[in-house]
Amino acid sequence: MATFNETMVTQFILIGLSEHPKARAVFFWFLLVLYLVCVLGNGVIVLLILVDSRLHTPMYFFLCVLSFVDLTLINNTVPETLANCFIDMPMISFTRCLSQMYLGLLLVSTECFVLAIMAYDRFVAICHPLHYIQIMNWPVCIGLVGASVSLAFLLTLINALLQPTDFCGQHVINHFVCELQSFLRLDCSESRTSELFLHISSLFVLLPPFGFIVLTYGRIGLAVHRMRSAQGRRKAFSTCSSHLAVVSVFYGTIMIMYLRPQEKSVSDQSKIISVAYGGLTPMLNPVIYSLRNRDVKGAFWKLVGRKTLD
Template identity: 45%
Template sequence: MYLLTVLGNLLIIILIVLDSRLHTPMYFFLGILSFVDICYTNSTVPQMLVHFLSAWKSIPFHRCVLQLYISLAMGSTEFFLLGAMAYDRYVAMCHPLHYTVIMHGELCLGLASASLAAGLTNSLVQTLMIFQLPLCRKVVDHFACEILAVLRLACVDISLNKVMVAISGFLVIMLPCVLVLFSYAHIVATILRIRSSQGRRKAVGTCASHLTVVSMCFGTAIFTYLRPVGTSSAGQEKMVALFYAVVTPMLNPSSTA
């Protein structure tokens, strides 16, 4: 699954770069998303695979900090990118005659840059707040240095950190999710107005792959970071985290194809 994720997303990037017919806003965002998926997967999965094969499952403190920062930054960036991609599909479906005028190169580059900047900033704030806490325990009950698992190691009150995680989750997850819902509500209304069945099938096929990835990403993230406190165990958190760390990035190339 790890090899499929890396090779599949890398192949998408190479094809988009080499084929001039794919130099469009939709494939531009898709290439950025593939790059983010590669970075996100490489931040956690190789270390996890090493731990599967070794008896001493340890990670240096500085590498734990770096792992948390990169995974949180790439994960946050992906949510904003999915929101930008939903807006791109909205313009393509609802304003096709003005598509090239609205989705010009500067806007696409600006949306991608803003997504990356927001992801990096969110991760920096969260990482600094967490690793300023005194950590009494040294065993992370997780396969990676994940934000909630590291917080459990603190020997002081972490109420403020939990509030910050909730606020961050709302801004990073729910705001792009609202944009996605808004975009697809208008897309569905546009599809229903298409008279020919062939036109409807083509329109649905254009957006189905993106909507599949969006549903998996937002669904697992909402379950992990926006659920009521105490409604799931650490084991459930690890299973969900494994899903969005390994399965979702792997399905991105498959759903695109």
């Protein structure tokens, strides 16, 4: 059993769906299917991009990074959540709780920046096609990803340094996992510095990248509108539509989660939203890209020994 004194907490209890036992089986199978599709889909995309030389381009490099981030993100929480589905009061150690929270924050922040980089890549490809290779060279691509990870790590580190240390013996987290907002609600100190910085960093991580994506696609839309060739417009739309779909799902769910007015307690609706951006988005990414991308489908059939189907 966990031991607690007035302020020291060594373990947390995760409520999850403990109050809805009949929903556990449905949630378990939903989450299991979501997890398997995500791991298989993103794993295949990473493998295809690594082994097929035709996919060694900046666009697919960023897609490979995105799929790797999604693989790590879903493996950070979902296997443990599946194991806890039929446990009345699952417990998680303080150390594991922190690692789960801050790794998740690092990955989600990185994905925000990578999606913005992917929008810039499409902007250069469509608006400056003759200079694409010069602008999006490999040092630039690697530098952009490195800068994204570094910035995400810095924000995560500051959040970790500001984490609450006084819980007044509270050790029950009303969530499936150690989600940062739910964790901060246990803080009983008066300063609330950690919660304030989380709101500030959420604004920084979400709004500038999203605004950049909107501005970038505005420029792309103008460029496509000026194209005389209908085939060129269709190709540009096809190139951008997959990324736009992923951006809509990811930013839509995470903005609802972190930019809306905070509730005093975590609702079941908030838990479902967290599942959407933590599990549903990583699952949809490979589905969206593979279904709408001929190069990815061609690489897949080549890998399994078949010719590309037109």
